[in-house]
Amino acid sequence: xxxxxxxxxxxxxxxxxGADEAEVFISANQxxxxxxxxxxxxxxxxxxxxxxxxxxxxxxAVGFASTNIFNxxxxxxxxxxxxxxxxxxxxxxxxxxxxxxxxxVNGIFSKKVNELELEDCISLTKExxxxxxxxxxxxAPSGSFSRMNSNQLIMNTNGVEVEEKGTAVxxxxxxxxxxxxxxxxxxxxxxxxxxxDFYGIGKEAANLANSCKNGxxxxxxxxxxxxxxxxxxxxxxxxxxxxxxxxxxxxGRSSLTGKLNTDIAxxxxxxxxxxxxxxxxxxxxxxxEGTPSQSxxxxxxxxxxxxxxDSYTAGKEERYSTGNAVRGSYTSTPSVGTRNVVFDHxxxxxxxxxxxxxxxxxxxxAHTANPISGDFSxxxxxxxxxxDGQIEKPIKSLMVSGNIFELLRNVKGAGDDVRMVGSIxxxxxxxxxxxxxx
Amino acid sequence: xxxxxxxxxxxxxxxxxxxxxxxxKIEDINTNYGSGCxxxxxxxxxxxxxxxxxxxxxxxxxxxxxELASDVNKHSPGEKVTLASxxxxxxxxxxxxxxxxxxxxVEEKVELLKDLSNNASCKGISSTSASYSESTFKVHYTNSxxxxxEYELTRVGFAISAIASDGAAYQVGRxxxxxxxxxxxxxxxxxxxxxxxxxxxxxxLLGARQAKGGKGPVILDPELAGVFxxxxxxxxxxxxxxxxxxxxxxxxxxxxxASPLVNIVDDPTLHKFGYYPFDAEGMQSHRTDIITDGVxxxxxHSRETAGKLGGTxxxxxxxxxxxxxxxxxxxxxxxxxxNLDEMLEExxxxxxxAGTRGGQVNTGEGIFQFNAEKGYIVENGEIGDLVRDVSLSxxxxxxxxxxxxxxxxxxxxxxxxxxxxxxxxxxxxxPHLLISDALVGGVQ
Numbered sequence: 001x002x003x004x005x006x007x008x009x010x011x012x013x014x015x016x017x018g019a020d021e022a023e024v025f026i027s028a029n030q031x032x033x034x035x036x037x038x039x040x041x042x043x044x045x046x047x048x049x050x051x052x053x054x055x056x057x058x059x060x061a062v063g064f065a066s067t068n069i070f071n072x073x074x075x076x077x078x079x080x081x082x083x084x085x086x087x088x089x090x091x092x093x094x095x096x097x098x099x100x101x102x103x104x105v106n107g108i109f110s111k112k113v114n115e116l117e118l119e120d121c122i123s124l125t126k127e128x129x130x131x132x133x134x135x136x137x138x139x140a141p142s143g144s145f146s147r148m149n150s151n152q153l154i155m156n157t158n159g160v161e162v163e164e165k166g167t168a169v170x171x172x173x174x175x176x177x178x179x180x181x182x183x184x185x186x187x188x189x190x191x192x193x194x195x196x197d198f199y200g201i202g203k204e205a206a207n208l209a210n211s212c213k214n215g216x217x218x219x220x221x222x223x224x225x226x227x228x229x230x231x232x233x234x235x236x237x238x239x240x241x242x243x244x245x246x247x248x249x250x251x252g253r254s255s256l257t258g259k260l261n262t263d264i265a266x267x268x269x270x271x272x273x274x275x276x277x278x279x280x281x282x283x284x285x286x287x288x289e290g291t292p293s294q295s296x297x298x299x300x301x302x303x304x305x306x307x308x309x310d311s312y313t314a315g316k317e318e319r320y321s322t323g324n325a326v327r328g329s330y331t332s333t334p335s336v337g338t339r340n341v342v343f344d345h346x347x348x349x350x351x352x353x354x355x356x357x358x359x360x361x362x363x364x365x366a367h368t369a370n371p372i373s374g375d376f377s378x379x380x381x382x383x384x385x386x387x388d389g390q391i392e393k394p395i396k397s398l399m400v401s402g403n404i405f406e407l408l409r410n411v412k413g414a415g416d417d418v419r420m421v422g423s424i425x426x427x428x429x430x431x432x433x434x435x436x437x438x
Numbered sequence: 439x440x441x442x443x444x445x446x447x448x449x450x451x452x453x454x455x456x457x458x459x460x461x462x463k464i465e466d467i468n469t470n471y472g473s474g475c476x477x478x479x480x481x482x483x484x485x486x487x488x489x490x491x492x493x494x495x496x497x498x499x500x501x502x503x504x505e506l507a508s509d510v511n512k513h514s515p516g517e518k519v520t521l522a523s524x525x526x527x528x529x530x531x532x533x534x535x536x537x538x539x540x541x542x543x544v545e546e547k548v549e550l551l552k553d554l555s556n557n558a559s560c561k562g563i564s565s566t567s568a569s570y571s572e573s574t575f576k577v578h579y580t581n582s583x584x585x586x587x588e589y590e591l592t593r594v595g596f597a598i599s600a601i602a603s604d605g606a607a608y609q610v611g612r613x614x615x616x617x618x619x620x621x622x623x624x625x626x627x628x629x630x631x632x633x634x635x636x637x638x639x640x641x642x643l644l645g646a647r648q649a650k651g652g653k654g655p656v657i658l659d660p661e662l663a664g665v666f667x668x669x670x671x672x673x674x675x676x677x678x679x680x681x682x683x684x685x686x687x688x689x690x691x692x693x694x695x696a697s698p699l700v701n702i703v704d705d706p707t708l709h710k711f712g713y714y715p716f717d718a719e720g721m722q723s724h725r726t727d728i729i730t731d732g733v734x735x736x737x738x739h740s741r742e743t744a745g746k747l748g749g750t751x752x753x754x755x756x757x758x759x760x761x762x763x764x765x766x767x768x769x770x771x772x773x774x775x776x777n778l779d780e781m782l783e784e785x786x787x788x789x790x791x792a793g794t795r796g797g798q799v800n801t802g803e804g805i806f807q808f809n810a811e812k813g814y815i816v817e818n819g820e821i822g823d824l825v826r827d828v829s830l831s832x833x834x835x836x837x838x839x840x841x842x843x844x845x846x847x848x849x850x851x852x853x854x855x856x857x858x859x860x861x862x863x864x865x866x867x868x869p870h871l872l873i874s875d876a877l878v879g880g881v882q
Contacts, residue, residue: 034510038682041514043485044506045761051472051491067471068491076471083467086544090463118506122513141682141802176683176802184802220651251461252564253601255608331470364798368809368829372601372608377829377879379807381800397805399651399831399879437651437879 003028003163006070007155010054013077014157019056019084021096022077023156025288026052027330029148032118034125036143036173039133041125044118051330056080057096061087066331094315099159100292107279110193113167116147124198128173131202138206143173145198152284160290168281171198175205177213183394185209185382186362188230190422192279208361212382215396218438224357225400225434226350226386229417231360233424236341239369239376239404244273244298245324245336246313255374255405256304264304265408268345271299273308275323275339282326282339282423289325289334296322298341299408310336343426345414350430352389353413358436359384359391359428360400374404399437407431440511442486442504444521445479445582447496448718450759452575457544459551459568467544475499476759481507483516489759522744522751524583527716527723533709535592535620539572542621550624551596557633558600558611562641568598568633571616579720589715593863594623595852598633602640609646609826611639612811616852616863618713639793639811642824649813649825651879655785655842655872656830657778659792660849662810663868667702668769668855669808670834672866674801675704675728675736676753676764676857677743686804686834690734696838698732699774704753706767711852712864714755718762721752728769729838740764757860766855771868774844781843781872783819789878790814790821791830799834807831813878829879837873845869 007024014022028050035043051068054077063084067076125145132140146169153163170190177183187205189196227235243254256264265271275293277283286292289311297305309317310325313336326337351359361382369376383395415428451473458466474491477499486506488499551568558566571594578588595616602609613632617623658666671687679685687695696702706714706723714723719741727735737743738753743764754762782790793811800806813828814821850867 037678040516041484041510042516043487043761044510045487045489046502046506047487047489047491047759049474049489049491063467065469065471069471069473072471076469079469079471083469083544086467086548087464118509119513122510126514139683141684174684178683182803184800252603253608331468331472333466333468364800365796365807365809365829367798368796368807370608370610370795370827372610375827377807377809377827379798379805379831399807399829399877401651401827401829401879437877 003153006052007153010052010073010077011155011157013074014054014056017078017081019058019081021057021157023055023096023154023289024052025327025330026153028151031146031148032121033144033146034121036125036129036140038141039129039139041122044122053330054080055333056084057093058084060089060093062093064333092316093312096156096158097160097289097291097311097321102162102285102292103276105276105283105285105293108166108192108283110167112194113147113169114149121145121147124171127198128171128202131199132173132175132206134203135206135210137179138175138177138209140173140175140202146170154286154290156290162286162290164284166192166284168192169194169196171196171201173202173205175209177209180213183209183212185212190281190420192281208382212394215394218358218385218395218398218436220436220438222433223436224354224430224432225436226357226359226428226430228361228428229419229421229426230362232426232429233421234363234366235376235378235404236424238366239371239374241338241341242371244307246307246309247336249307250313250316253372255372259304262304263302264405265299265302266411267302269299269302269408269411270344272296272342273298273324273338274342277340277342280340280423287323287325288327291321291323291325293323293339308336308338310334338423340423340425345411345427345429347414347416347427350413350415350428351386351391354386355388357386358395358398359386376404377401401435440481440508442479442481442507445477445500445503446719447475447477447500447580449475449496449578450575452573454571454573456569456571457547457551459555461565462552462555464548474759476756476761477503478761479503479507480519481511483519484510486510487761491759519742520745521741524585525722526585527587527721529587529589529715531707531715532589533618533713537621539592539594539621540574553630554596554598554633557630558598558637560634560637560641562602562644563600563637564603566598566600568596570596581720585720587716587720591618592620593618594621596629598636600637600640602644604644607644609640609643611636611643616711618709618711643812643826646812646824646826649828649878653875653877655788655874656876656878657781657785657790658871658873660847660868660870661851662791662794662808663771663871664851664866665794665797665808666837667771667868668766668864668866669797669799670806671702671728672704672766672769673799674804674834675738677737677739677747677749678764679801680737681743681746684802686801687734693734694732695734695835696729696732697841699844700729700732700838700841701772702729703727703772704738704766704769708768710768710850710865712767714767717752718754718756719751724750724752738764738766755862757862760860763858763860765857765862766864768850768865770848770850770866771844771871773846773848773869776843776845778845778847778870781845781870782816782821784843785816785872786819788816790816791828804834805832806834830876831879832877837876840874840876841871842874843872845871
């Protein structure tokens with residue numbers, strides 16, 4: 001059965017069993033991947049999935065069910081309606097989104113990526129390993145290459161009918177030195193098009209592990225810290241992004257409640273949630289409930305300008321959705337989430353401006369942050385001493401702790417090395433007064 | 439095409455329901471019916487995997503996996519893989535289900551969550567969220583060596599979190615329990631006490647000051663010590679990581695790597711959240727003594743790693759239809775013979791760290807970092823002021839050597855463990871541990 005036929009059938013069942021409104025979200029993905037183990041390609045993988053989620057509204061209460069068994073569509077719809085009936089009417093519920101004008105979004109489908117053969121996937125994976133092997137005494141214990149073709153259809157009883165195809169390709173490699181005290185590093189790239197230098201991924205990772213050999217210790221204290229895009233995006237994702245989501249604001253679970261149009265970050269820092277970014281990993285013509293995607297200014301020159309909304313949280317405030325309904329998969333209901341998040345700050349040669357500080361490439365433990373208070377404490381990895389405007393010796397181990405909202409106010413500058421780390425796009429960021437424990 | 443020498447098929451079919459209550463109101467309620475299969479084929483040293491979810495045709499999946507394996511073998515031949523020999527499992531240790539969750543009306547489950555929320559809402563709590571989950575699924579395993587076995591398993595659980603706020607600051611308290619049993623879990627009034635404890639933790643943390651970092655002696659509570667056993671030791675004992683050069687425990691079997699008081703065990707036969715009757719390769723589950731009296735005794739194995747290193751397989755697991763990976767199950771530090779009072783007296787001045795907000799480990803370098811939920815200053819053996827935002831970090835082998843006393847009060851906690859992009863149910867635990875020297879991170 002084609003997706004449209006399945007969708008129509010689901011909406012018919014919903015109507016038959018008395019739903020006031022109904023929505024079907026169908027996704028079909030095909031992922032081809034290869035895994036590296038100890039400098040060799042160990043395996044190749046092909047994953048096919050197709051499934052659907054049904055959201056129904058009955059007396060202003062929402063029910064949801066999902067399945068990947070297409071001869072159980074009727075049972076799935078009945079189950080969604082049964083779920084809705086357990087709930088009380090929700091006075092905040094307005095409507096499922098109506099059909100809107102969809103933007104043109106560039107660069108989210110690549111024919112080249114779509115048509116990659118297994119042999120191509122294997123040779124790109126080999127390129128990463130070759131990059132690692134350009135250094136002696138360094139191996140790749142693990143790594144992976146992945147290509148995804150996705151197809152998504154959203155239909156509802158208010159006339160939404162939006163289908164979209166996307167592609168993505170990514171490479172990840174872990175490396176470790178084989179002589180002396182082990183030194184590790186990783187590198188990662190993702191894109192919707194065939195524009196990744198896979199050899200470069202391996203080479204960069206190996207170069208980093210190589211430069212981190214024989215680390216020194218560093219004194220504890222308040223220091224200037226430069227966070228590489230890996231480290232910065234990891235910390236932001238775990239401790240900041242949830243605080244701009246409208247449901248957290250409305251439920252009092254965000255430190256940014258009531259802070260609109262106040263200074264929350266250093267002047268110069270601009271943050272945008274962009275669902276229509278060219279080639280963005282989280283770009284698409286609509287969000288996951290069929291609202292047209294858009295670009296929303298979150299922080300402008302330090303000033304908090306907006307939160308992000310899906311149709312439900314927008315309905316509560318009698319405003320429009322910002323196109324930020326996202327789903328983990330077809331098995332879950334949409335909820336508020338970020339799209340591409342772009343950090344922007346005037347660039348300069350920041351290292352040369354720092355007398356005494358540290359550069360941190362990546363962190364471990366970012367997910368242990370407290371996303372409400374914004375407090376975090378992480379271990380810095382692949383870190384270096386910055387002295388008199390120069391990057392010097394590698395640092396064996398250090399902890400960095402602080403509060404994300406203070407960190408945003410202490411942003412002093414940014415590099416010109418803007419990088420797409422999944423759906424977060426950022427340069428290296430220079431922050432003063434960070435608490436470093438050596 | 440070179441013919442693969444081995445293939446296997448896991449077919450899974452099941453249904454699950456989850457309910458999320460937010461501030462006493464249903465936020466999400468969700469049922470899923472799912473089925474699909476994961477297929478592997480081995481050709482020389484190369485694996486091919488296919489999974490097909492919601493798409494029919496096991497035969498197509500088997501053929502595709504065989505083609506992938508033989509293609510990889512052709513373009514990137516690796517050292518031939520020899521699987522440890524196969525043996526059909528006995529499925530005779532399934533947990534009993536006293537009350538089938540599916541038969542309990544949804545309304546009753548919603549009432550249960552409301553009860554939990556009310557119990558978590560003590561004075562000072564500004565919001566709560568409570569979730570319920572149940573799943574029942576059947577796993578059917580066959581392979582080219584003639585295996586044919588299956589089991590059905592039911593899992594239930596709940597999680598409660600409470601947020602305390604004074605307008606400016608926020609603190610969270612969380613409790614949860616997941617298990618391989620039926621709805622009878624929720625007939626135990628103890629779960630309401632857990633909800634109360636989540637509320638109390640949040641309120642207490644709000645009044646707590648931030649911890650000061652530094653080095654010194656610490657006592658770890660059973661939850662945090664269990665996370666250490668799982669994250670720092672358990673992962674490093676996974677033989678796939680050992681073979682890929684990512685484990686600090688490589689080449690150390692038979693070596694004394696910990697204080698002689700330390701015994702660490704992984705046991706999937708226990709009826710805890712990490713239970714399974716046979717693993718994702720159809721092998722009987724069994725207990726593994728990872729560390730015995732301080733000596734590294736065994737790694738955790740798949741058939742491939744057992745074939746290479748020797749040892750007993752039975753530790754392959756997968757999430758849904760994904761490819762099997764060497765994983766832990768129920769992992770714990772076994773009881774010693776000290777009680778908490780003796781440990782506090784021995785500690786004298788130091789920190790008592792309790793609970794966890796997750797952690798991360800570099801198994802290759804043997805270093806870790808965990809955030810505790812809370813800490814207490816201990817002075818003269820007396821537990822004193824509560825502090826927040828404390829983390830424990832250090833070197834796995836150093837911490838193992840620095841274990842001075844092991845308590846006699848083993849307690850398990852359930853959760854999910856992530857590796858290779860897959861999450862599987864696990865439990866971990868420990869009695870209290872006294873560590874002579876550790877790095878405690880704070881904010882001040």
